[in-house]
Amino acid sequence: DIQMTQSPSSLSASVGDRVTITCRASQSIGSYLNWYRHQPGKAPKLLIYAATSLQSGVPSRFSGSGSGTDFTLTISSLQPEDFATYYCQQSYGTQITFGPGTKVDIK
């Protein structure tokens, strides 16, 4: 199975900060990489699919980049609703796997 890692595992930031989260796959997965935001008590929300495509209705402060094994999620200006946990997810094989998550909290 393809293993996913994320860094950092957590970070503290302020409203308005630029935040970057990294996701790495154990083997090349092309662009088969998606990003989700998960707020406590809510359903996960799709942000970015196919590594770089912004999901409809998602604010443009979110962007994704990368291909192969290394990927990045960037939030250009952190908003109050963005304090949450972020997960990457690969779909290269039949076994879908998520990264362990990156928790973003308030500094």
Added chain:
Amino acid sequence: EVQLLESGGGLAQPGGSLRLSCAVSGFTFSDYAMNWVRQAPGKGLEWVSSISGSGGSIYYGDSVKGRFTISRDNAKNTVYLQMSSLRAEDTAIYYCAKERRVVRGVFFDYWGQGSLVTVSS
């Protein structure tokens, strides 16, 4: 408006069984694969299982293979997860999620609010 509503969660004993349901509306159900994803307390998201729109293709995560069974009833717009031989480590919030497939992969564009399953004696 797309809606997914899980039900059937609750308390089960180790070795016991439980069946989750997810009723959907707002899209042509039979056109889309559906998935179950879970989150154990204090842990991250874990993919559990997927079923194609026709029900002809089914996949499971290694941790539930042989114990869980996914199925769907396209006439009722409902997907199910039959969980057997339950273990304490199956305790989690279970989400159903609508799958969307594009050239560059598969992702989950709509999710339910989740159903809590607790396995304990």
